[in-house]
Amino acid sequence: xxxxxxxxxxxxxxxxxxxxxxxxxxxxxxxxxxxxxxxxxxxxxxxxxxxxxxxxxxxxxxxxxxxxxxxxxxxxxxxxxxxxxx
Amino acid sequence: xxxxxxxxxxxxxxxxxxxxxxxxxxxxxxxxxxxxxxxxxxxxxxxxxxxxxxxxxxxxxxxxxxxxxxxxxxxxxxxxxxxxxxxxxxxxxxxxxxxxxxxxxxxxxxxxxxxxxxxxxxxxxxxxxxxxxxxxxxxxxxxx
Numbered sequence: 001x002x003x004x005x006x007x008x009x010x011x012x013x014x015x016x017x018x019x020x021x022x023x024x025x026x027x028x029x030x031x032x033x034x035x036x037x038x039x040x041x042x043x044x045x046x047x048x049x050x051x052x053x054x055x056x057x058x059x060x061x062x063x064x065x066x067x068x069x070x071x072x073x074x075x076x077x078x079x080x081x082x083x084x085x086x
Numbered sequence: 087x088x089x090x091x092x093x094x095x096x097x098x099x100x101x102x103x104x105x106x107x108x109x110x111x112x113x114x115x116x117x118x119x120x121x122x123x124x125x126x127x128x129x130x131x132x133x134x135x136x137x138x139x140x141x142x143x144x145x146x147x148x149x150x151x152x153x154x155x156x157x158x159x160x161x162x163x164x165x166x167x168x169x170x171x172x173x174x175x176x177x178x179x180x181x182x183x184x185x186x187x188x189x190x191x192x193x194x195x196x197x198x199x200x201x202x203x204x205x206x207x208x209x210x211x212x213x214x215x216x217x218x219x220x221x222x223x224x225x226x227x228x229x230x
Contacts, residue, residue, distance in 0.1 A: 013145055014215035015227040055229065059213070062148040078145055078213070084228040085142065085149075085173060085214030086126050086185050086205055
């Protein structure tokens, strides 16, 4: 890992957690990585998520973000599968 | 739950049964003529399948933030006197409530509109997930 990279954990829930068998996945991101790139890297790192990923959203620091959102080092990331509360 | 005269909005995630009476009491406001409570309960049959029980999981800090955002938005939009949203997590057996949404307002129309709006928004955006435990022993995370 170089200075232009950072490791970051992505929290997993529900079906995503069941598919990867863990409550988080650690990724190494280049500086300036976006939310969209996190999703792409998750799919490469965890092929078992491929079918679910198109329906998922990414949350950063407890808020949904768009694909072009820049990920800051230390941000709190979570993969949000389709919700089903109520 | 400890609402007071200054608390218009209460949101909670709970791990045990949801009690209706304290919710109804917390709606009290002498300027509120309309009080309404919706309970979403575990249903026995879905099409030709039978549910044994449900299990709810959540991304708790974000779920609370989203519930608060939506309840505040409803309070502002319909000028509600009080709003209460409580979601239960963990195992919820048949006939037990997983969610309570309650509101009071000056007149009936506001609560009749606000409660279904809140339920639809919660089902669309709040990171809470339902796992069906069917009577045949199979389980599945629900994906609407």
